[in-house]
Amino acid sequence: MSWSGWFFFPHVVEVRDLLPxxxxxxxxxxxARNLEAEVIDQQELVRNPDGEEVTSSTLVTVPIEANVPLGSLVTVWPGGAKERTATVLRVGRDENDPPLPxxxxxWLT
Incomplete structure (x- = not known):
């Protein structure tokens, strides 16, 4: 069985990578580069790179090959009334066997 990309990543985000x-x-x-994504607005406590507990307001899932650096700027809901730009607080990886991507x-501020 094959799933199209929009099934897992129905939204688009704009990413400005943090460069060394x-x-x-x-x-x-x-x-900025446009990436397919799934955007979920939810508040969650996470630890930032300094180990401090901070509140994340948005969870974004992108294809693994996107390689978004920690600290990058991500614009969610671009062009819409809810558009906003936030900083990447934490990055996680979820590696799956096909057919799952x-x-x-x-996790964004």
Whole structure:
């Protein structure tokens, strides 16, 4: 059985990757890339990279090959009334055997 991509990733998000720092420190990519995604607005306590408990307001699932870096900027619901840009607080991976797609899970501020 084959499932189309929109079944697992019915939404689109815009991602500006956090790039490694040079002499001026880390920076964001100048252009955004559009990714298929599933967006769920829900509040959840997560630990940030410093180990502090923070509230995540959005959970985003993207294909695993997206490789979204921690700290990147993600715009959810682009072009709509609920559009907002948030920072990636935590990244998780869920690797599955076919026919299920492997994916990254992004927790956003």
């Amino acid at each position: 720092g040079g002499s001026l420190g880390p920076r964001y990519a100048t252009s 492997s994916h990254e899970v992004l």
